[in-house]
Amino acid sequence: MNETTPTTTPAPLWTARDAAAATGAASGGDAAWTATGVAIDSRKVAPGDLFIAIQGPNFDGHAFVGKALEAGAAAALVGHAPEEVPADAPLLTVGDTLAAMEALGRAGRARTRAKIVGVTGSVGKTGTKEALRHVLGAQGSVYATEGSLNNHWGVPLSLARLPAGAAYGVFELGMNHAGELGPLSRMVRPDVSVITTVEAAHLEFFASVEDIADAKAEIFEGTAPGGIAVLNRDNPHYGRLAAAARARGLRVWGFGTHADAEARLADFSLHATCSAVTAVIGGERLQYCLSLPGKHWVMNSLAVLLAARGLGADLATAARSLSTLQPVKGRGTRKRIHAAQGAFTLIDESYNASPAAMAATLEVVSRIDPGAGGRRIAALGDMRELGDRADALHAALAEPLKAAHVDTVYCSGPHMRALFDRLPPAMQGRWTETSAELAPVVAAEVKGGDVVLVKGSAGSRMGTVVELLSSLDTRREEDSNGKPTASPLLSARS
Template sequence: MTDILWTADDVAAACNGRRPGVAATQPDWAATGVSIDSRTVAPGDLFIPLKGPNFDGHAFVAQALEKGAAGAVVADIPAGLEQDGRLVKVDDTMAALEDLGRVGRLNATGKVIAVTGSVGKTGTKEALKVALESQGKTFATIGSLNNHWGVPLSLSRFPADSRFGVFELGMNHAGEIGPLSRMVRPDVAIITTVEAVHLEFFASVEAIADAKAEIFEGMDPSGTAILPRDNAHFSRLLAAARTQGLHVLTFGADPSADGRLLDLVGEPAGSRVRADIAGHIVEYRLTLPGRHHAINSLAVLLAVKAAGGDVAQAAAALGGLAAIKGRGQRSTVALPGGDITLIDESYNASPVSVKAAAGVLGQAAVAPKGRRIAALGDMRELGEQSADLHAGVAPALVAAGCDLLFCCGPHMRHLFNAVPPAMQGAHAADSAALAPLLAAAVRPGDVVMVKGSAGSRMGLVVDALKALDSKNDKINPQGTTAAMNGGEPRDHNAL
């Protein structure tokens, strides 16, 4: 049975709205979902049209209702719907969405975990969901709904009887996470790491650390902060957490970490991990390769412990964690004479995440005549340090045994020039120009890793490689995609 999230009267009360058609013959209604995108409205959803600089969702209210929306919250009543009992009239639909989010959080009875960090937020959030859902009803943010509209939307979808709720908080400017934290009011907060991401908008990486520490602002002193012990800015994060009066747990390889990595055995398509989680030794397998995934899994298990879950059960469940589309999903592309392996990391990129992806490429199994190929698009929002940060990726590619680099964008020219000449495959102006060059160059046995910032549109390169498949696209079971909220606006805070 599908949960009823909101009745008509609940919606009106939560956002101080009125029901203009309530005296008509329309029956009361109840919503089992919440949507802000008419393209993805499902029967039973509450539709909330938002106004933006280039669009107004109110133009699609009638369409949403025709598709089966249970009701709609509107600031402007569309013509012909003046007496429709499915409408709730408010002054501002964005404010109404925030109100619904706050009331959704107020109604919740379970433990709430929030995740932020320069990289790894979405992967950690997905890992938490997998780790917890066998231990009780678990709700988690869909996709990367981590900004000023994504967080209240997620909270408005949060079933009140969930044992656990997992929410992702993102930002690219100071002052953005604090309001989200005060809305989510987490019992447990994870900061995955602090790195040189969004430097265009910050004076220093220290300022980025301070912005990430805003996640503590919505927490009570009884809450728990989970911090990256190996990070250069750990002391700064620790001071912020202690100022808030929080209990602190740490994770990493440092001997003092509460969640400590003891041993990591890398495999072509995964890792075997041995860890000490607050004094208890656990061994488990991850289907996602890379040291960064193993380190973040320690934070996941500490959060499970802090939220009252079973750590051993959670560790075992992590073996079922699948890669997310654009974040490590693997495909096999059949060519005449053999296959290539495609590692899709195209959702977003930063210096630290590209280096981590290079490590994954280095672990990938390659056929005897195959090559390791990196296809990279510009890393954006790096400010004045962009040239050096791009060139600085070269040693990681060399260490990973990358045979060829194909890249695009003006910033990636600095990396292309920094790698050995034998590694220089091709540089192009943009992904549209790069895609046919790479498609013509690949051959059976190759492993190709594709990555770039969202604005680089490296998904075009992924699509061009998949289009080569002579047997139609086949998704590796290890790469089964997690649920995504396809029609809703894509958030820039993916990493």
Template sequence: MSELWTSQEAAAATGGTAPVAFAATGLSIDTRTIRPGDIFVALKDQRDGHDFVAQALEKGAAAALVSRRPEGVGADAPLLIVGDVLAALEDLARAARARTGAKVVGITGSVGKTSTKEMLRHVLARQGRVHAAEKSYNNHWGVPLTLARMPADADVAVIEIGMNHPGEIAPLARLADLDVAVITTVAAAHLEAFDSLEGIAREKAAIFTGLRLGGTAVINADLETTSLLQKVAAEAGAAPLLFGHEGTRARLAEARLSDGGTDITAEIDGTAHLMQLAMPGRHFAMNAVAVLAVIQALGLDVAQAARDMADWTPPAGRGTSESLALPQGSVRLLDDAYNANPTSVGAAFEVLAATSPAAPDGRRIAVLGDMLELGPGEAALHAGLAGHPAISAIDGVVAVGPRMAALDAALPAGQRLARFDTAAAAAAALPDLLRAGDVVLVKGSLGSKVSQVVTALREAAKQGT
């Protein structure tokens, strides 16, 4: 790998001291995944990273970014000593951004951030050198870490920016110094921290404050809060580029869902582009149109990007599809267990409804974990899922967690397949509840731990082979 930071460059960027010279090829905050040549960043979160510096160096770290010399680490150890580790990581991020000629795209939204980031990364990689985080690194340490890892010769960087509370997005967007900013959607998520959908929209719109002068604001035109987003973008001096269904520069003209995927017709500034996605989903179709809008804003080849969508697949836990050979026969698993809110669950219902069981007795089954951080109205939001149009195509619902009890109670008896208080209980029971040909959607907030059901099904398949 090529050199990313020398001790002199890193010290100059952070104002720190590096008594022992080093040259690094990357950065890491986790000794479990650290690679030789990385700078280990000793952040203090649930645990103090200084406690793991010696281990990182033993694993081949080029240096450690620290605020003090940890116990047991000798004077000959390659350290970059700073006043505050997180602030120094942000300094490295600023320096990395300043030294590159890359265009930087920031993506936020209540739903679809990571999938859109990965879709954009995929098509950009066919048109130049693209840099993006390998995971959903979108918070106060994930954004600076992603920027600090950016090679100087990158052509484009894609930065995901998330939030849980007011005031989080603006400083991260400014740190990234964006050329293009995207808001995928604004939906009922994190309502514990916001008093309304408008409050969520204002926080999402703060991404536009990080745009460079003349930068492009890519905005979903189909939202209740679109006018608010446009107003904030205009105040930031951004050039708007709207995507959506009607009256937009980037228009989703048609999306046809089938077992085999999604066929899309998009119009970008009046030019039609056909796209094929390997998985069903109207939400994926809209994300794909947003990606084409970004490609247009960057002045790249929109037609090539549309063609390159065909071999994109979503990240793990965000809508992947796989066949599992259980002892009773094959079932199809739709793994969407990474996160959930009412909008994304509705989108997952549409995908499940469009996926046909593979046997005459096969059923469409939705295993649903709690949607978290929805605030005082959480019970009504859970129960309200029973009214989604696509749920009529679902044969059985497995409700997992105390909040999903509200949905279970709102469903007709014929759709109530099972209810469990915990994901662990559901994981233990579910393999025996299924039959050959079933299609099983697993969806829930990360904290609901409904991914345990996914793990249990995969383990049952391993044992059955």
């Protein structure tokens, strides 16, 4: 008897009728379509998607409606019918497509019975979001924000993609100006809101770190009445955030080393590839293995478990799930590169950077021993949005680099010049204006046994360095334990 593998048909997400009712749209063409997804990028349209033609500062989605329909989109949400699109095309016509996407997102939120958690913070929000996706996914159907879709486009798009039958929803909320987080929170309406930490990030747009804390506290504006605010009890701005949460009638649960923290770190040991943690959460003592290294991940794990508890998930099961957590692309992934000059370890932290994140990553690097004859190398790109303090904050990285026993530092970007000039001559590799110029320099210098960290803000395009170093691999990719993985080499820019 021949057996065939059954194909999985995506579950319906929006019918033409429901989407029209949610957005107040006028229907055209086939009014009986069903969408299984929602997209705003025509290059990423999957068959069955509802394509929303957003008009941005550099493009107009209406120019790509025809392409989206050719790619298999079930329908398109438009402000007007593009000339090249057939008259009988399945279109939903509205006055403002962004406002309509927001309405679709609010309708998606209103119809679900999922328990919802919102995550923000100066550092660690994407990793925490992915960790919550992982631990909650072991206990029920979970939907989480893809990538970093955390702004005024990404949040309503993510809500519009929320399956009605999901048990849990995890949403990342981002901002770099005051007044941005509140509207996003009011759309998401989280039952639990997590602020990972408040640090010196986005200083270009804020007069002080206290102002950043106030902007982060906007997440409480949409948090459900009687909901839970999960806060870093060790952060200097905890009191400010807790007061803002309580003023809105929320319960405050702290995490950290503080004696009064609801999730208290009792003991931990850090290793090159993992951490062992003992914590007391809600009075329950837990011991668990965390598959990601670094004290910053130990702290984030406390927030994850506290949020899971607030959503009603089983705490012990959630803790066990942390032993299989994988790093997010561009945020700590490791690859063993078998190059012609010898094998070296590549740590990809190319997606984001801030002074706090740099310090946390360097602490992890300090625990990784190079191979025979190898060195610790750091290839660093600019940290963005630091305002008038940018040069000083970049130069201050010299001490953490020394403490991590980094042998050679390569830098790109105007602000990284301040760091390069502060380094002792023995640590100075090379400074270049751009990452494109730096990539071949690092690739030419790396040798067998090296541990190479690549880190910078996404805008500094340090993914270019990761790509070139990855291309040196003469064998299939391996994970940090030397075991072959099924994933292809990283090829996309971060």
